[in-house]
Structure formats: structure tokens, C-alpha cells
Amino acid sequence: MDxxxxxxxxxxxxxLTALIEGLFDGTSMVSDSVTVELHxxxxxxxxxxxxxxxxxxxxxxxxxTSTIIEASSYYLVVKHRNGLETWSALPLSFxxxxxxxxxxxAANKAFGNNMKLKxxxxxxxxxxxNHDGVIDISDVSxxxxxxxxxxxxxxxxxxxxxxxxxxxxxxxVDINNLNFVSKIIPTFTARPIKIEAESLE
Numbered sequence: 001m002d003x004x005x006x007x008x009x010x011x012x013x014x015x016l017t018a019l020i021e022g023l024f025d026g027t028s029m030v031s032d033s034v035t036v037e038l039h040x041x042x043x044x045x046x047x048x049x050x051x052x053x054x055x056x057x058x059x060x061x062x063x064x065t066s067t068i069i070e071a072s073s074y075y076l077v078v079k080h081r082n083g084l085e086t087w088s089a090l091p092l093s094f095x096x097x098x099x100x101x102x103x104x105x106a107a108n109k110a111f112g113n114n115m116k117l118k119x120x121x122x123x124x125x126x127x128x129x130n131h132d133g134v135i136d137i138s139d140v141s142x143x144x145x146x147x148x149x150x151x152x153x154x155x156x157x158x159x160x161x162x163x164x165x166x167x168x169x170x171x172x173v174d175i176n177n178l179n180f181v182s183k184i185i186p187t188f189t190a191r192p193i194k195i196e197a198e199s200l201e
Contacts, residue, residue, distance in 0.1 A: 011064060011065070012064070012066075013098045013099070014036060014076070014101075015062050015101070016101055016102075018034065018055060018059050018102075019059040019103070019104050019121055019123040020080050020126055021172065022082070022083075022126030022160045022169070022172050028058070031055060033054050033081075034053055034080045034083075035053075036050065038076060041075060043186070048068070049065045049066070068094055073092055074092060075111075084127070084133070084135060086110050088103075089108055089113075105122065110184075111184055127143075127173035127176045127177070134183070135173060142157055143157045145157075147170050150164075159173060
């Protein structure tokens with residue numbers, strides 16, 4: 001009888017620590033929600049699961065995922081309403097139904113060291129307002145428009161979380177724009193398709 005590999009899916013808990021640049025003042029963070037994704041550790045890094053999670057003033061949050069395979073490893077991805085998509089440096093494994101990961105302790109906790117030091121903590125870049133993976137002049141323009149009309153509330157252009165869009169939000173986005181900040185993720189190069197050409201003779 002042939003050996004049959006059986007994948008057992010199980011529920012597991014993710015304990016996450018991550019700080020968002022614009023929301024973090026060097027001591028505490030404005031609590032906000034993020035989307036936490038698990039991606040396959042091998043190309044093309046397919047999405048396996050995603051959950052909403054609330055990060056508290058220390059950047060800590062927890063959530064339950066229900067589609068992991070205990071013996072497998074996954075990239076952990078954090079997405080925020082105006083933060084830059086950030087991946088864990090390496091694929092991570094669940095142990096005894098749990099995974100704990102802290103992005104804040106070193107730059108190399110993120111793929112490509114793609115975070116910003118603020119005080120003594122490493123933070124996820126703020127300012128990707130239109131979620132295209134690049135903090136550029138288009139994001140600056142969106143924030144500046146809302147700054148000029150004195151926009152308020154829980155909106156994507158409020159980068160520092162004080163419910164007012166003003167020059168302080170614009171400054172954060174513009175600095176990251178000037179530094180050409182963009183997401184860094186594992187790359188996938190598709191294998192070229194071999195085309196057999198017919199003889200012209």
C-alpha cells in the first residue's frame with residue numbers, strides 16, 4: 001500500500017507585537033486594527049489565512065487562525081489602513097498551536113529590514129494611503145487634500161491617529177516619500193514556458 005501524506009489543519013493562536021510609525025509616539029501607540037495574513041513559505045507565496053486583530057497601546061494583539069498545518073511554516077504579513085505592508089523576515093512555524101512574533105525589537109524582524117526606528121522600537125512605515133505598496137507623491141496628495149479641507153474622523157489620511165488630518169500627518173508621509181519607501185516582499189520568478197517552434201522548411 002502506498003504511503004499517503006495527510007495534512008492536518010488545526011486552530012492556532014497568533015500573538016503579535018507590531019508598532020505603526022505614525023501612531024507611535026516613542027512610548028505608546030494609538031490602538032488600531034490591522035489585518036494579519038499568513039502566506040505560504042514557498043513561491044508564489046499564496047494567501048493561506050487572514051484575520052483582523054486589534055493592537056493595543058503597546059502594539060500587542062492576538063488572534064485565532066483556523067487553517068494552518070502544524071508542521072508547515074508561513075510568512076506573517078501585517079497590513080494597516082495607512083501603513084506599509086510588512087512581511088516577517090523568514091517563514092515562521094507554529095508550536096503547540098501557537099505563534100509569537102515581535103516586529104519591534106530589530107530591523108531584521110521584517111523582510112528586507114524594511115522598518116523605521118522610532119525611539120528604541122522598530123515600527124512599520126506609515127503613509128501608504130492608497131495601498132499600492134509605495135509611499136509616494138500620490139499618497140502625499142491625498143493627505144494634503146484632506147489637510148486643506150480640515151478633514152476629521154477615523155479616515156485613512158489621518159496618519160497619526162488623532163482624528164484630524166493636518167500638517168503633522170503630511171510631514172510623516174512626505175518624509176517617507178522623499179526616502180522612496182516601498183514594500184519589500186519575497187519575489188517570485190515564474191519559470192519560462194518552453195515553446196517548441198515548428199520548422200520553417
